[in-house]
Amino acid sequence: MNLIELIGRFHPVLVHLPIGIFVLVIVMDGLTKFEKFSYLSASIRLILGLGIVSAILSLVTGYTLSLEGSNNQDLVDTHQWTAIGTTSLFTAYYLLRQKLMAKQLAHSITLIFLLGMLAWTGHQGGSLTHGEGFLTEGMLEAKATTEQPLDIKDINQAVVYKDLVQYTLNQKCVQCHGAEKQKGKLRLDELSWIKAGGKNGNLINVNNPAEGELIKRILLDDIDEHHMPPKEKTQLTDAELAIFQWWINSGASFDKSVAALAPDAKVIKALASFKEENQKQVTSNKKIRASIEPLDKKRKEKLEKMGWVVSTIALDDYHIRLTGYNLEGTVKDAVDAAAEISDHIVELKLSFSALKDNDLSNLSKFKNIEKIWLDHTDISDISLKQVSALKDLEYLNIVSTNTTANGLRSMMQLPNLKMIYAQGTKITAEERDALKASQSNTKLYFGDSMKSAITDTLFTKKAE
Ligand code: HEC
Known part of the structure; x- marks a missing residue:
C-alpha cells in the first residue's frame, strides 16, 4: 500500500467527524432559539470552525480514496461534488451566521437545508461503502425479480455470451455482483460492467485466457476461500463450467452464436445438459408457482x-x-x-x-x-x-x-x-x-x- 492509498483509507473513519460536528452545530443552533440555551451561542463559532477543518480533511482523504477507482464512478463523482458543495455551504454559513441570526425564519430554513445536504452527502458515501439501498434493504421486502428462465429453442442459434454466460451469471453471481451489492467492487449484471472488471482489474485476459480473474475464480477448488461462487451458495454445474471455459478459451466473444464458436464433442454434451437443466428449471418454476402461493x-x-x-x-x-x-x-x-x-x-x-x-x-x-x-x-x-x-x-x-x-x-x-x-x-x-x-x-x-x-x-x- 503506498502513501496515497494509506491516506485514502482514513476517509471512511474521518468522515464521521464533520458529520457529527455539523449535526451538533445544527442542534445547538436550534436550541439557542430558546432563552434557556442562549449561552450556547458563544461556542458555536468555534465548533463550526472545527467542523469545517475536519470536512476539508475528509475532502482530501476522500479524493485520494477515489483515485483507487470504483465501479460506481458516477456515484463517486456526485458524492465528491455534493461533499464539496456541503463543505462550502457550511463555510458560507460560518461567515454569514451572525447576519442570519437576526432573521429567525431564514435562519431556521438554512439550518434545515444544511441538515438535508449533510444527510444527502452522507447517504451517498454510505451507498458507496455498503452498496446502494443499504438503508432500505432491511426495511423493504427483498426485491422479487421474478426473472423467467430463458426458453432456449435451438441451442445452436443461442448467443453464447448473452444466452448462456450472462444467463448463468444472473442466476449465480448477480445477487452479490449487481446493482444492489458490488462485492469485490465487481458487477456482473451487464456487459459494460464485466468489461470494467473488479477491484483487481480485468476479468478476462484475451492474451492468456486461463489467467483471467473470472475463469480463475470459478475454477479454484471449491473450498478455497477465493472460489466463486462462495461455497455455501449454489455452485456452477459441470455443464456451466464447461461452457464458461469454452467461451473464454475461444476468445470470450460477446456476440458470436454457439454454431459460430464451433463446439467440440465435450462442449456439445455440456450444451445439451445445459439445455436440459434449463428446461427443467422452466417447468419446475412453473410448478412451484402453480402449487404454492407467495409467502403469507x-x-x-x-x-x-x-x-x-x-x-x-x-x-x-x-x-x-x-x-x-x-x-x-x-x-x-x-x-x-x-x-x-x-x-x-x-x-x-x-x-x-x-x-x-x-x-x-x-x-x-x-x-x-x-x-x-x-x-x-x-x-x-x-x-x-x-x-x-x-x-x-x-x-x-x-x-x-x-x-x-x-x-x-x-x-x-x-x-x-x-x-x-x-x-x-x-x-x-x-x-x-x-x-x-x-x-x-x-x-x-x-x-x-x-x-x-x-x-x-x-x-x-x-x-x-
Ligand atoms: C454470496 C456472494 C457472492 C456470490 C454469489 C458470488 N460472489 Fe464473487 N465475490 C464475492 C466477494 C465477497 C468477493 C470479494 C472477496 C474476494 O475477492 O474473494 C468476490 C469477488 C469476486 C471476484 C474478484 C473481483 C476482483 O477484481 O477482485 C470475481 C472475479 C468474482 N467474485 C466472480 C464471481 C462469479 C463469476 C460469481 C458467480 C459464478 C460470483 N463471483 C458469485 C461474493 C460473491
Missing part, C-alpha cells in the same frame, strides 16, 4: 415472533431460509410452527440452537429443503434419521454434534446430497478414511481446511 405476511410475522429470521433467497419470494439462532420457546415448537409453511422452506439453519433429538420429528413435511445446518447442537443419529427424509437435500452441516459414522453412512444414500460438514462428531479417524474412500457424489469435510470450517459455521455479520 401473517405467517411470516408469526414465525418472526417466535424468533425465526425469515429471509428470501434466490430471485423470488417463494423460497425462504429460516434461521433459528435466537428462538424463543423450544426448538420443537418452532420447527412445528415452521411446518405450516414447509413448502416455502429451502434452507433451515439451526446452528448453535437448543436443538435436541426428536425436535425434528416433523421434518419429513419440509419436502423442499436443500440445505440444513444442525451444527453445534446436541443431536445424535436419531436426528439424522429424520433428516434422511429430505430427498432434495444437497448440503448438510453436523459439525460438533454427537452423530456417528453409522448415521453419516445412511445420509450418503440421499440422491442429491453433495456436501457434508462433519468435523467434531463422534466419527473416528479410521471411520473418516473409510467414509471418504467410499464416498460417491457426496463430498465430506472433516475440518481438513480449518478456514472453510470456520467461515461455514460462524454467524455472518448480517443476521441472514
Whole structure:
C-alpha cells in the first residue's frame, strides 16, 4: 500500500467527524432559539470552525480514496461534488451566521437545508461503502425479480455470451455482483460492467485466457476461500463450467452464436445438459408457482415472533431460509410452527440452537429443503434419521454434534446430497478414511481446511 492509498483509507473513519460536528452545530443552533440555551451561542463559532477543518480533511482523504477507482464512478463523482458543495455551504454559513441570526425564519430554513445536504452527502458515501439501498434493504421486502428462465429453442442459434454466460451469471453471481451489492467492487449484471472488471482489474485476459480473474475464480477448488461462487451458495454445474471455459478459451466473444464458436464433442454434451437443466428449471418454476402461493405476511410475522429470521433467497419470494439462532420457546415448537409453511422452506439453519433429538420429528413435511445446518447442537443419529427424509437435500452441516459414522453412512444414500460438514462428531479417524474412500457424489469435510470450517459455521455479520 503506498502513501496515497494509506491516506485514502482514513476517509471512511474521518468522515464521521464533520458529520457529527455539523449535526451538533445544527442542534445547538436550534436550541439557542430558546432563552434557556442562549449561552450556547458563544461556542458555536468555534465548533463550526472545527467542523469545517475536519470536512476539508475528509475532502482530501476522500479524493485520494477515489483515485483507487470504483465501479460506481458516477456515484463517486456526485458524492465528491455534493461533499464539496456541503463543505462550502457550511463555510458560507460560518461567515454569514451572525447576519442570519437576526432573521429567525431564514435562519431556521438554512439550518434545515444544511441538515438535508449533510444527510444527502452522507447517504451517498454510505451507498458507496455498503452498496446502494443499504438503508432500505432491511426495511423493504427483498426485491422479487421474478426473472423467467430463458426458453432456449435451438441451442445452436443461442448467443453464447448473452444466452448462456450472462444467463448463468444472473442466476449465480448477480445477487452479490449487481446493482444492489458490488462485492469485490465487481458487477456482473451487464456487459459494460464485466468489461470494467473488479477491484483487481480485468476479468478476462484475451492474451492468456486461463489467467483471467473470472475463469480463475470459478475454477479454484471449491473450498478455497477465493472460489466463486462462495461455497455455501449454489455452485456452477459441470455443464456451466464447461461452457464458461469454452467461451473464454475461444476468445470470450460477446456476440458470436454457439454454431459460430464451433463446439467440440465435450462442449456439445455440456450444451445439451445445459439445455436440459434449463428446461427443467422452466417447468419446475412453473410448478412451484402453480402449487404454492407467495409467502403469507401473517405467517411470516408469526414465525418472526417466535424468533425465526425469515429471509428470501434466490430471485423470488417463494423460497425462504429460516434461521433459528435466537428462538424463543423450544426448538420443537418452532420447527412445528415452521411446518405450516414447509413448502416455502429451502434452507433451515439451526446452528448453535437448543436443538435436541426428536425436535425434528416433523421434518419429513419440509419436502423442499436443500440445505440444513444442525451444527453445534446436541443431536445424535436419531436426528439424522429424520433428516434422511429430505430427498432434495444437497448440503448438510453436523459439525460438533454427537452423530456417528453409522448415521453419516445412511445420509450418503440421499440422491442429491453433495456436501457434508462433519468435523467434531463422534466419527473416528479410521471411520473418516473409510467414509471418504467410499464416498460417491457426496463430498465430506472433516475440518481438513480449518478456514472453510470456520467461515461455514460462524454467524455472518448480517443476521441472514
Ligand atoms: C454470496 C456472494 C457472492 C456470490 C454469489 C458470488 N460472489 Fe464473487 N465475490 C464475492 C466477494 C465477497 C468477493 C470479494 C472477496 C474476494 O475477492 O474473494 C468476490 C469477488 C469476486 C471476484 C474478484 C473481483 C476482483 O477484481 O477482485 C470475481 C472475479 C468474482 N467474485 C466472480 C464471481 C462469479 C463469476 C460469481 C458467480 C459464478 C460470483 N463471483 C458469485 C461474493 C460473491
